[in-house]
Amino acid sequence: MLSKIIPYMRCPKCTGTDLSREPAGLSCKTCRTLYPMRSSILDMMGNEKEEVITPFQRIMQTPPIVAIYEKIWRRIGYYLASSRSFSREMQTVIEHARGKHGERALDLACGPGVFTRPLARLSDGLVIGLDLSMPMLLRARKCLQKEGIQNAQLIRATAFHMPFADSTFQYVNCCGALHLFDRPETALVEIARVLDSKGFLCVQTTIRPARSAGIAYFLERFIRFGFFNEEELKKLLHQCGFKLIESQRNRISFTFLAKPVT
Ligand SMILES: C[S@@+](CC[C@H](N)C(=O)[O-])C[C@H]1O[C@@H](n2cnc3c(N)ncnc32)[C@H](O)[C@@H]1O
């Protein structure tokens, strides 16, 4: 699967596009960085020291949370945020992707591959699952293998410097993560860069609750679990070059489909 994405990759360090497959991984001919392949996951994190790992992200990478994330944590968290079941959200996200995933789709901040697997099942093209957490990616790899999914490749990288050339993907999915990013605006600009001008972006994120402001304040202040203001998020999307096509608000959960402004 890696060979299918290499022609569309670029070095996150020097932005060079001359990358070649080596036995140990992928090497950039311009800056001579070798990006290692670990357990069939390509590690393109580059300089990890520049990455801000928030307390919430740290919690999420611990083995007990990784183990229960998909079956327990995500479902309960989503129900608390939206008062509806996670399987309904899954349906919404998959309906957005149907017929739009194209040859190359990206599941950004894929975690253990909650959406990577259904996207890959839906698509006869390639699906890239990208995340900065190795424990999450190892879990994703195990689940992909268990389900015999062959058309997905996992890459460790940051949403802020993605290792792909401009306009690589026809579809980008980013669920449960935009509000956790240290710099969501940088991630949106980067998504706009790697997305084809005719492509689509699907996001599920959280909106700051009007009530329970104390809990929201605690989550934001102490563990950096973020929330958006709905109007500000719409403005931000516009500033980053997207127009909203469809959106759905379920209590504090907000799911939308957007397109690049052309
Ligand atoms: C709550 S999980 C969402 C997983 C999955 N997409 C879902 O909807 O259940 C958030 C994920 O975002 C990843 N993440 C956070 N910051 C990131 C960044 N800057 N670049 C890439 N992934 C990031 C975390 O490692 C974590 O796996």
Ligand SMILES: [Zn+2]
């Ligand atoms: Zn390079």
